[in-house]
Amino acid sequence: MNIYTRTGDEGKTSVIGGGRVSKDDLRVEAYGTVDELNAFVGQAAAWMAAQDVNVWGDMTEKLVLIQHELFDCGSDLSYADPEPEKLKVTAEMTARLESWIDGSEQETPPIQRFILPGGSEPAALLHVCRTVCRRAERRVVTLAADRPCPPEVRKYLNRLSDFFFSAARAANTRLGVADVEYERGAAVFRRAAKE
Template sequence: MKIYTRTGDTGETGLFGGPRVRKDVLRVEAYGTADECNSAIGVARAAGPDPMLDAVLAEVQNQLFVVGADLASPNDSPYIPRVSATMTAFLEEQIDAMETELAPLQQFILPGGTTVAAYLHLARTICRRAERVVVSLAAEEAINPELLPYLNRLSDFLFVAARIANARAGVDDVPWRKP
C-alpha cells in the first residue's frame, strides 16, 4: 500500500464510515489538533522523561489515537474504539498519584523548566485548542459526550506531568513574576 492516494489532492478527506468532507471542517480540525497534541507528547517522550512518566505518556498517546478515531467516525460502528469514562478516570488516577509528589502551587507558573516539561506544556496548550474545537463541533453536530471530559482532564494531566517532570529532575517550576 502506498502512503499517498491522491484522494486528498482537491482538499477533501474521507471520514471513517462516512462521507468525504472538506479538510477544513470542524471534525477534521478536531482530530487533526488531537494528533498535534499526540505529536507534542511524542517529542516530550523523545526528550527523555523518567521511565515511570514515559510509560504513562505512552498510554496517553495510545488513548489519543482513540480520540482521533472517535472524532473521525461520525457514524456508530462497532469497529471504531470510542473515548470512555474509564479513559478519563485513568487520567484522574495519574494526576492524583503525581500530585502526591508535588508541593501545592502557590503561584502561577510559566511553561518551562526541563525540556520534557516544556514540551508537555506545549502539548497541554495544543490539547486546550483541541478542546475548543471539539466544543465548537459539539455545537454543530452530535459527538461522543465522553470526548470533552477526556480532553479537559488531559490538559490537567499534561500540566501536572510537566510539573512532575521538573520535580523528578530536581528543577524548579518557572514562577510567573508580575511586571
C-alpha cells in the first residue's frame, strides 16, 4: 500500500458523508488542528516516557490515553452530518479529565497570579499543548456556528486545555521548580492553601 494517493493534489479531501471538500474547509480545519494538538501531546508524552517512570509514569499514561481520545475527537468531527450513535467522545471522558484536574490541583501549591508558560521543560511542553488545544476549541466553535458539530467534542477540548494547565503546574511541582508568575498582574486567584 502506498502512503500517497494523489487524490488530494487538487486541494480537496473527503469527509464522511459529505463528499469532497476543500482542504481549508471549516471541518477539515477543526479536525486538522486536533491532529496538530495530538502531535504536541505525543511530544510531551515522549519526553516523560524517557524519564523516571516513578515520577512521570502516571502522567505519561494519561497523555497516551488523551492521544487516543483526540483521535476520537477527530473522527467525530469528520462527519459532515454527525449521527449520535456513531460518535465516540462521551461525557464520561470529559468527567475523567475533571477528576485528573482535581488530582493535579491537590499536588500543586495555591495559585494567586497568572503564570507564564514554562518553568521546566515538561511544563513548557504541556503549555504548548494547552494553547494548541485552545486553538482547536476555537476551530470547533467556528465549525459549530456554521454546520452540524458534535457538542461533546467542544466540551472535551475545553476541559482538556484546563487539564494541560494543571498538569503543567504539577510537572513544575514534581521537579521542585516554581511557576513563573506574571509580574505585572495582581493576585486574582483565591484557592485556599492545602491543609
